[in-house]
Amino acid sequence: xxxxxxxxxxxxxxxxxxxxxxxxxxxxxxxxxxxxxxxxxxxxxxxxxxxxxxxxxxxxxxxxxxxxxxxxxxxxxxxxxxxxxxxxxxxxxxxxxxxxxxxxxxxxxxxxxxxxxxxxxxxxxxxxxxxxxxxxxxxxxxxxxxxxxxxxxxxxxxxxxxxxxxxxxxxxxxxxxxxxxxxxxxxxxxxxxxxxxxxxxxxxxxxxxxxxxxxxxxxxxxxxxxxxxxxxxxxxxxxxxxxxxxxxxxxxxxxxxxxxxxxxxxxxxxxxxxxxxxxxxxxxxxxxxxxxxxxxxxxxxxxxxxxxxxxxxxxxxxxxxxxxxxxxxxxxxxxxxxxxxxxxxxxxxxxx
Numbered sequence: 001x002x003x004x005x006x007x008x009x010x011x012x013x014x015x016x017x018x019x020x021x022x023x024x025x026x027x028x029x030x031x032x033x034x035x036x037x038x039x040x041x042x043x044x045x046x047x048x049x050x051x052x053x054x055x056x057x058x059x060x061x062x063x064x065x066x067x068x069x070x071x072x073x074x075x076x077x078x079x080x081x082x083x084x085x086x087x088x089x090x091x092x093x094x095x096x097x098x099x100x101x102x103x104x105x106x107x108x109x110x111x112x113x114x115x116x117x118x119x120x121x122x123x124x125x126x127x128x129x130x131x132x133x134x135x136x137x138x139x140x141x142x143x144x145x146x147x148x149x150x151x152x153x154x155x156x157x158x159x160x161x162x163x164x165x166x167x168x169x170x171x172x173x174x175x176x177x178x179x180x181x182x183x184x185x186x187x188x189x190x191x192x193x194x195x196x197x198x199x200x201x202x203x204x205x206x207x208x209x210x211x212x213x214x215x216x217x218x219x220x221x222x223x224x225x226x227x228x229x230x231x232x233x234x235x236x237x238x239x240x241x242x243x244x245x246x247x248x249x250x251x252x253x254x255x256x257x258x259x260x261x262x263x264x265x266x267x268x269x270x271x272x273x274x275x276x277x278x279x280x281x282x283x284x285x286x287x288x289x290x291x292x293x294x295x296x297x298x299x300x301x302x303x304x305x306x307x308x309x310x311x312x313x314x315x316x317x318x319x320x321x322x323x324x325x326x327x328x329x330x331x332x333x334x335x336x337x338x339x340x341x342x343x344x345x346x347x348x349x350x351x352x
Contacts, residue, residue: 002030003049003347006039009056014182014209014235015262017095018055021149024336029343040079043088049347052083054092054115058099061111069104073111080118089346092116093123093146097132097259100184101212113137120346123339125260128280144342149335150327154266155242164247168205175202175311177275178248180241181263183210183219183233188254188277188298193222195303196229202307204252207232207244245272250310255279256298265330268292268323273316275306291323 005022010033012018022031032039043050061072084090092115102108116122116139124130125148133143158164162172170176179189189206196204206223210216210233223229236244245251250273253264258279267274268285276282277297288294295306313319 001048002028003051003343004030004032004046005051005053005343006032006043008036008039008052008054010034010036010039012055016151017149017262020151020332021336021339024333025340029340040083043083044086047087049089049351050087051089051091051343051346054090054119055095057115058096058102058108062099062101062103062108064103066104066107069107073107076111077114077118080115084118084120087350089343089350090119091121091123091343091346092119094125094129094133095260097129098257100186109136113139116141120350121342123342126281126284128284129259132280146335146338146342147330148260148262148265149330149332150265150269152269152331154270155238155245158242158246158270161246164243167243168247170203170247175199176248177202177204177250177252177307177310178244179204179206179208179252179254180236180244180267181208181253181261183208183216184212185215186256186258188256189219190222191298191300191303192252192254193219193226193229194300195307196226198300198304199307200228202228202311204229205232205244205248206230207234207236207241209233209235242270245270249273249316250275250293250307252276252303252307253282254303255282258282261285265327269327269330271320271324273310273319274323275303275310277303285326286323289319291319291326 007018025031043052061069061076063069080090099108116137119141122141122143123146124143127145130143130145165172179192216233223231251267252275253261255277258281264274264285274286274292276286276294278294279297286292286294293306293310296302
């Protein structure tokens with residue numbers, strides 16, 4: 001009988017991660033992506049081999065009300081305890097070590113700690129994340145490293161830079177930098193906008209789904225009189241995102257903190273030069289001057305310097321190829337194989 005995997009959440013609206021990962025699983029697995037109300041019931045009372053593969057849970061717990069957040073967090077931990085008691089294998093892939101919108105950090109920390117302790121295995125994409133979890137949350141749960149996967153052509157065939165710029169209305173000589181991804185406060189986009197004041201000859205495009213409307217309003221206010229900043233606050237499908245990526249000199253991801261950046265992986269796999277801050281997990285993916293450019297986090301002058309180095313670099317094609325080569329073993333097929341081997345191993349241990 002196949003092992004049944006219950007992803008949580010069953011789908012991700014603005015990320016291909018869940019769909020792309022499980023599409024590679026073999027016949028020895030059954031992927032149940034029905035509503036959690038159905039899947040949790042089946043996990044509770046089923047007798048088949050069951051794996052609850054958790055990806056994100058912070059959005060269902062954190063609320064402005066501290067009491068409601070505490071109640072939801074308590075309910076979450078009790079659910080994990082009950083499912084474990086019922087023989088469900090619990091695995092958490094840590095995309096975020098802390099919630100994106102963290103209203104109550106003390107409750108979030110306790111919830112993360114208890115979640116790790118209840119899981120049979122925790123997966124991180126980077127060694128830095130594993131170190132962080134071990135340092136901040138004492139536990140005995142095994143933590144394994146499985147990198148973030150990517151498609152061989154994440155955005156489809158990219159047009160030439162000239163063609164892409166013609167479609168977007170830019171000439172071929174103006175340096176263009178891009179931020180692409182969810183618009184959230186921790187992404188640090190305002191630092192990138194501040195850098196444009198020091199680079200008036202450069203144009204910045206900020207594009208992506210606005211998950212934080214209050215933050216988006218602040219960005220609109222910041223850019224109201226900036227003629228070299230364009231906001232495109234909407235989700236871009238892959239083919240349209242590919243045009244923006246092809247048009248830019250480099251993708252800039254000015255995160256203040258980050259556990260994993262799927263956008264960085266996809267952009268590098270697509271052959272786009274990336275500029276990132278010197279946060280531990282990002283340093284495992286971008287080597288300054290070798291596979292991209294790195295600046296000191298939250299330092300606008302350092303960011304400006306990185307932008308200038310990207311514009312002046314004599315052979316960015318080499319950087320692109322080096323970045324792609326560093327991800328050569330991280331295709332969805334290869335990553336799914338690691339997950340399948342892990343799930344089979346866990347099930348064998350549980351049944352022995």
